[in-house]
Amino acid sequence: MRIVGIMGIVGIMGILLGCGMAACAASDNTFLIRNADVYPVTGAEMKGVSVLVQDGRVADIGARLVAPKGMRVVEGKGLRVYPGMIDSGTELGLSEISAVRESVDTGELGEFMPQLHAVVAINPDSEHFGVVRVNGITSAMTFPSSGAGGGGRFGGGERQVIAGQAALIHTDGWTWEEMTVNRSAAMHLIFPSTGGRGGRGGAIPDSVLELIPGAAGGSYTQARHTYEQQLSKLNDFFDQARQYQKEKNAHGAGFKPDLKMEAMLPVLEGKLPLAVSASRASAIHDAIAFSEKQHVKIVILQPRDIAKVGAELKAKNIPVILGRVLALPETEDDAYDDAFTQPAEANKAGVKFAFGTFNNEFVRNLPYQAATAVGFGLPYDEALKAVTINAAQIWGASNDIGSVEKGKWADLMVTNGDPLETQTQVKYLFIKGREIPLVNKQTRLYDKYMSRQ
Numbered sequence: 001m002r003i004v005g006i007m008g009i010v011g012i013m014g015i016l017l018g019c020g021m022a023a024c025a026a027s028d029n030t031f032l033i034r035n036a037d038v039y040p041v042t043g044a045e046m047k048g049v050s051v052l053v054q055d056g057r058v059a060d061i062g063a064r065l066v067a068p069k070g071m072r073v074v075e076g077k078g079l080r081v082y083p084g085m086i087d088s089g090t091e092l093g094l095s096e097i098s099a100v101r102e103s104v105d106t107g108e109l110g111e112f113m114p115q116l117h118a119v120v121a122i123n124p125d126s127e128h129f130g131v132v133r134v135n136g137i138t139s140a141m142t143f144p145s146s147g148a149g150g151g152g153r154f155g156g157g158e159r160q161v162i163a164g165q166a167a168l169i170h171t172d173g174w175t176w177e178e179m180t181v182n183r184s185a186a187m188h189l190i191f192p193s194t195g196g197r198g199g200r201g202g203a204i205p206d207s208v209l210e211l212i213p214g215a216a217g218g219s220y221t222q223a224r225h226t227y228e229q230q231l232s233k234l235n236d237f238f239d240q241a242r243q244y245q246k247e248k249n250a251h252g253a254g255f256k257p258d259l260k261m262e263a264m265l266p267v268l269e270g271k272l273p274l275a276v277s278a279s280r281a282s283a284i285h286d287a288i289a290f291s292e293k294q295h296v297k298i299v300i301l302q303p304r305d306i307a308k309v310g311a312e313l314k315a316k317n318i319p320v321i322l323g324r325v326l327a328l329p330e331t332e333d334d335a336y337d338d339a340f341t342q343p344a345e346a347n348k349a350g351v352k353f354a355f356g357t358f359n360n361e362f363v364r365n366l367p368y369q370a371a372t373a374v375g376f377g378l379p380y381d382e383a384l385k386a387v388t389i390n391a392a393q394i395w396g397a398s399n400d401i402g403s404v405e406k407g408k409w410a411d412l413m414v415t416n417g418d419p420l421e422t423q424t425q426v427k428y429l430f431i432k433g434r435e436i437p438l439v440n441k442q443t444r445l446y447d448k449y450m451s452r453q
Contacts, residue, residue, distance in 0.1 A: 028435070031071060032052050032053070034067070036079050037049075038080075042403040082388070082404070083401070083411060087356060087387075089356020089358040090140045091359075092140050094122060094144070107145045108144075115164070122167070124175060131442070133438065134426060134440055137366055138172075139181060141168050141185060168181040172436050181397055187272055188274075192230035274291065280304060299394060307345050322354070325370070340372055341377060368422060371420040371422075412428075414430075
């Protein structure tokens with residue numbers, strides 16, 4: 001009776017407003033942005049045009065579009081329309097306060113856990129989502145395990161190798177199902193490394209480790225032996241998965257399904273990329289060799305030696321997700337601007353790349369990471385692509401998000417200026433055509449104390 005009553009009220013309101021029940025239900029994602037400057041990213045900017053959004057998708061873009069009677073119109077004069085930004089490396093929804101164990105759900109027990117889906121652990125009510133939306137971020141990759149950020153140290157008691165499946169999500173929704181763009185966008189592999197810790201937290205090069213007794217918990221020889229054991233175990237796991245694949249395809253009478261092995265099949269079939277955490281040149285080179293041996297697609301996460309491996313990455317057509325640009329050098333021997341120049345070096349090498357912040361507290365600064373890269377040699381257009389269409393292409397979602405084009409979801413930010421500039425404000429934000437309130441804990445506190453009598 002309660003449901004019937006609610007539907008009856010909606011129907012009555014529809015009659016009063018002059019629209020049917022279905023039309024009224026869809027009205028919150030159907031509208032026209034009029035007389036704005038549109039920056040589609042995949043093409044030239046369009047001055048003084050309108051964007052028609054119907055049922056959450058971009059229906060048309062043009063100078064002479066007229067809103068049908070009763071359609072909402074957003075006045076865009078003096079404003080700009082861009083695609084919503086995408087952060088390609090976060091723990092959004094999985095980690096709230098990294099120092100509080102109970103608020104972190106990024107890892108699990110077990111070295112090889114490919115069957116785990118990060119998306120099912122997402123908390124849609126996380127305060128982080130409101131913070132990042134205010135800065136125009138409409139989508140994000142959220143990764144399981146500490147390999148993507150800092151929170152995962154509470155997740156399990158042993159080092160994870162395959163941490164599970166990362167998800168591409170929208171930054172708004174009532175449930176994780178509603179937020180999901182692709183629940184299995186990548187399999188997260190934390191590649192073995194011989195490196196210890198050095199300088200400001202970076203890995204000490206193997207050539208240096210070899211000269212340091214006791215480095216990496218023992219001698220270099222011991223560290224290398226451990227690394228080779230880990231790599232052998234990783235190869236063995238992939239071999240087991242391939243054997244499982246053969247047995248499944250053979251339809252044998254004694255075949256028994258296995259959740260871990262089932263989760264690996266899309267990786268082996270080339271349908272699901274491995275997102276490989278590998279920082280230094282030696283680890284990246286070994287990860288590439290591993291991918292060729294196992295015939296799998298990879299994306300490199302947080303590389304810091306682009307100048308050394310850029311040519312190889314380009315030749316193999318391997319994309320990368322660069323870490324924070326606004327970061328200190330990893331080792332004492334790195335140049336002060338080592339992180340600042342990585343994007344320009346990747347662009348110079350012809351490597352496709354996107355940006356990830358890899359720590360929830362910095363996701364809101366995604367546009368300024370890109371802006372800093374521009375100051376250190378990266379062309380502006382490439383910086384904007386790295387937080388929009390490049391990310392969508394790398395994660396296989398470019399048919400739906402990443403640019404302002406007909407047929408794509410209306411993931412749009414409407415700004416009063418260049419979104420990579422700190423003084424620019426996001427005036428409207430739409431996700432799948434639905435306007436998202438630009439509020440968070442900080443704006444609520446601001447309003448509370450500004451209105452104090």
